[in-house]
Amino acid sequence: xxxxxxxxxxxxxxxxxxxxxxxxxxxxxxxxxxxxxxxxxxxxxxxxxxxxxxxxxxxxxxxxxxxxxxxxxxxxxxxxxxxxxxxxxxxxxxxxxxxxxxxxxxxxxxxxxxxxxxxxxxxxxxxxxxxxxxxxxxxxxxxxxxxxxxxxxxxxxxxxxxxxxxxxxxxxxxxxxxxxxxxxxxxxxxxxxxxxxxxxxxxxxxxxxxxxxxxxxxxxxxxxxxxxxxxxxxxxxxxxxxxxxxxxxxxxxxxxxxxxxxxxxxxxxxxxxxxxxxxxxxxxxxxxxxxxxxxxxxxxxxxxxxxxxxxxxxxxxxxxxxxxxxxxxxxxxxxxxxxxxxxxxxxxxxxxxxxxxxxxxxxxxxxxxxxxxxxxxxxxxxxxxxxxxxxxxxxxxxxxxxxxxxxxxxxxxxxxxxxxxxxxxxxxxxxxxxxxxxxxxxxxxxxxxxxxxxxxxxxxxxxxxxxxxxxxxxxxxxxxxxxxxxxxxxxxxxxxxxxxxxxxxxxxxxxxxxxxxxxxxxxxxxxxxxxxxxxxxxxxxxxxxxxxxxxxxxxxxxxxxxxxxxxxxxxxxxxxxxx
Numbered sequence: 001x002x003x004x005x006x007x008x009x010x011x012x013x014x015x016x017x018x019x020x021x022x023x024x025x026x027x028x029x030x031x032x033x034x035x036x037x038x039x040x041x042x043x044x045x046x047x048x049x050x051x052x053x054x055x056x057x058x059x060x061x062x063x064x065x066x067x068x069x070x071x072x073x074x075x076x077x078x079x080x081x082x083x084x085x086x087x088x089x090x091x092x093x094x095x096x097x098x099x100x101x102x103x104x105x106x107x108x109x110x111x112x113x114x115x116x117x118x119x120x121x122x123x124x125x126x127x128x129x130x131x132x133x134x135x136x137x138x139x140x141x142x143x144x145x146x147x148x149x150x151x152x153x154x155x156x157x158x159x160x161x162x163x164x165x166x167x168x169x170x171x172x173x174x175x176x177x178x179x180x181x182x183x184x185x186x187x188x189x190x191x192x193x194x195x196x197x198x199x200x201x202x203x204x205x206x207x208x209x210x211x212x213x214x215x216x217x218x219x220x221x222x223x224x225x226x227x228x229x230x231x232x233x234x235x236x237x238x239x240x241x242x243x244x245x246x247x248x249x250x251x252x253x254x255x256x257x258x259x260x261x262x263x264x265x266x267x268x269x270x271x272x273x274x275x276x277x278x279x280x281x282x283x284x285x286x287x288x289x290x291x292x293x294x295x296x297x298x299x300x301x302x303x304x305x306x307x308x309x310x311x312x313x314x315x316x317x318x319x320x321x322x323x324x325x326x327x328x329x330x331x332x333x334x335x336x337x338x339x340x341x342x343x344x345x346x347x348x349x350x351x352x353x354x355x356x357x358x359x360x361x362x363x364x365x366x367x368x369x370x371x372x373x374x375x376x377x378x379x380x381x382x383x384x385x386x387x388x389x390x391x392x393x394x395x396x397x398x399x400x401x402x403x404x405x406x407x408x409x410x411x412x413x414x415x416x417x418x419x420x421x422x423x424x425x426x427x428x429x430x431x432x433x434x435x436x437x438x439x440x441x442x443x444x445x446x447x448x449x450x451x452x453x454x455x456x457x458x459x460x461x462x463x464x465x466x467x468x469x470x471x472x473x474x475x476x477x478x479x480x481x482x483x484x485x486x487x488x489x490x491x492x493x494x495x496x497x498x499x500x501x502x503x504x505x506x507x508x509x510x511x512x513x514x515x516x517x518x519x520x521x522x523x524x525x526x527x528x529x530x531x532x533x534x535x536x537x538x539x540x541x542x543x544x545x546x547x548x549x550x551x552x553x554x555x556x557x558x559x560x561x562x563x564x565x566x567x568x569x570x571x572x573x574x575x576x577x578x579x
Contacts, residue, residue, distance in 0.1 A: 016277070019511050020246050026504045027242040033500060034235030041229050044484065048222045051480040055215045058473040059208070071197050074338070074459045078197070080452055081341060082190045085182045092175045094439045099168045101432040102161060105369075105425060109158045112376070112421045116151045118414050119383065123147055126390070126407040143386045143411070150379040150418075157372045157425075164365050171354070178347065189341050196334040203331070207319060207470075214315045214477075221308045221484070228301050234294035235497070237543060238505075241287045244540050245280045245512075251536045252276045255529065264529065271521040272529050278520055279537070279553045281512040286549050288505045295497035309485050316481040319474060331467040338460045345452045366433045373425050380418045387412040530554060 127140035252273065255261045264272065387408045394405035523530060534554045541547050 015515055016249050016273075019280075019508070019515060020249055022508050022511060023242050023246050026501070026508050027239050027246075029504055030235050030239050030242070030501055033497060034232055034239075037235075037497075038229065038232055041225050041232070045222065045225050045229075047480055047483045048218055048225065051218050051477065051484070052215060052222070054473050054476045054480065055211050055218070058211050058470065058477070060469075068201075071201055073455065074193070074197055077452060077455045077459065078190055078193045081186060081193075081345060084345070085179065085186050088175070088179045088182050091439070092172070092179055094435060095168065095172055095175055097435045098432065098439055099165075099172060101428055101435055102165050102168060105161050105428050105432065106158070106165065108421055108425045108428060109154060109161060112154050112418060112425070113151070113158065115414055115418045115421060116147060116154055119147045119411060119418065120144065120151065122407055122411045122414065126404055126411065129407055130404045139386070139390065143383060146379050146382050146386070150376050153372045153375050153379070157369055157376075160365050160368055160372075167361070181347075182344070185344055189337065189344060192337045193334070193341060196337055199334075210315055210319045214312060214319070217308060217311055217315065221305060221312070224301055224305060224308070228298055231294060231298050231301065234291060234298070238287055238291050240542055241283065241546060242508075244537075244542075244546060245283050245287075247540045248276055248280055248283075248537045251540075252533055255533050255536075260529070260532070268525055268529070271523070272526055272533065274516065274518060274521045275523065275526070275530065275553065276533065277512065277516040279550065281509070281516040282549045282553060283546060284505070284509040284512045286545055288502075288509045290545065291497075291505055292502055295502070298497065313481050313485060316477055319477065331463060331470065335460065335463050335467060338456055338463060342453055342456045342460065345456060366429055366436060369429050369432075370426070373422050373429065377419065377422050380415050380422065383415040383418075384412055387415065
């Protein structure tokens with residue numbers, strides 16, 4: 001405050017200066033406390049926004065359509081897995097059919113080898129018998145060579161069949177072991193997968209329901225915080241109104257230091273000052289009343305958070321998956337079961353590939369055998385023609401050729417037997433070829449298209465990804481719940497403005513009332529001064545309530561140029577604010 005030459009007035013001006021200083025302390029405390037409270041509530045809003053964002057992410061991992069699609073695909077795959085033992089049984093049956101044909105072939109080849117040995121014996125005998133006949137030795141040698149070629153072909157045929165038999169034996173032994181393993185493991189895996197798919201669906205629906213309730217409650221809390229932040233404007237309003245009270249004294253002081261003020265008589269000067277003290281006292285009474293009401297509303301709203309936060313924490317507890325969020329959750333159990341199923345299916349598909357390779361190899365062997373048999377048939381035809389020619393030549397030789405004729409007759413007979421055996425082998429080879437083709441096509445209809453292992457891998461990736469996302473989101477949710485609980489607790493303690501600042505404002509109002517202890521003075525002769533000082537003070541106001549109090553003191557409403565009045569709604573925390 002500026003110094004005054006009028007000694008009689010100085011003590012009152014000193015009291016006003018003390019009140020202005022006290023108001024400055026109150027204004028500073030209000031500003032600091034409300035800024036700190038605003039930061040706390042904004043941090044709570046940040047946590048709530050993070051919680052809602054996490055819930056949105058969780059909703060994606062719990063998306064009903066995606067989850068149902070994965071469950072349906074997995075259920076279809078489980079159905080196909082359940083057919084695997086029968087598939088392997090059918091494969092073993094086809095393998096057994098191939099084995100039976102291979103054994104029958106081996107018997108016919110043994111007969112053919114035996115026939116060729118007889119043929120060779122007769123051919124050598126014919127050579128010896130006709131040794132003295134001109135040109136016959138060369139003819140007999142040719143027959144022996146053809147028989148020897150046939151023997152080589154049959155021996156190769158026998159070696160191929162023996163090799164096929166050895167392969168079939170290994171495949172059969174391995175197949176029986178595999179089938180036994182499937183019969184033991186597949187039903188358990190199918191039952192476990194089916195059960196866990198159902199459990200996972202129930203868990204997803206439970207989590208989705210809880211997440212929706214958490215989201216609703218979080219938005220409710222978010223709304224409360226937003227309303228509280230808006231209500232905290234009472235701090236800024238109170239600060240401004242205190243500044244306006246300070247400004248009233250400054251405007252009065254400036255007027256009293258002006259030529260017009262210095263010209264006032266002592267009595268008018270005291271009456272003018274008393275009017276301003278009454279104005280400030282009434283303003284502070286109104287400020288204290290409004291602040292007490294609105295800060296009480298803030299504290300009541302914040303205190304109401306406790307119930308909502310307790311509800312949030314309770315819902316967070318319900319969101320913990322059955323069995324926990326770790327390795328024992330339904331999601332992780334299903335993941336392990338699908339992994340185990342992949343191992344079994346992988347073995348199945350390896351066995352199928354091996355069977356296919358075996359089938360393809362058998363078909364190739366059959367082709368080689370068919371070629372060999374055709375060669376033997378050609379050799380048989382050559383031998384028969386040679387034997388027939390020998391008979392004709394021996395007939396012209398008379399008695400000399402009779403012995404050779406007997407031998408070549410036997411040769412022709414055994415060559416015919418060779419033909420019969422070759423025909424039997426051809427028929428068995430056709431059966432072998434058909435069985436080998438079935439063996440090569442050993443995959444069932446359910447395996448056609450995308451392999452079972454690929455389907456399980458896709459399901460496993462989807463389950464693992466959803467499980468990882470869900471666990472991460474649940475960890476974040478637990479952290480958010482803890483943050484909200486601790487921040488709201490801190491807020492309740494720090495936002496009790498009525499308890500913390502109410503006494504400060506009450507003290508200022510009481511000191512102002514003491515300064516205005518005298519009755520309101522008469523204003524005769526003060527019209528010009530009151531108009532000057534009152535008009536300047538009125539221009540400082542930004543709130544309707546201030547203008548109403550000003551009108552009571554000065555007798556008319558203060559002008560409010562270029563300002564907009566906020567509608568007075570019952571639910572508006574600031575029905576008297578004017579900005």
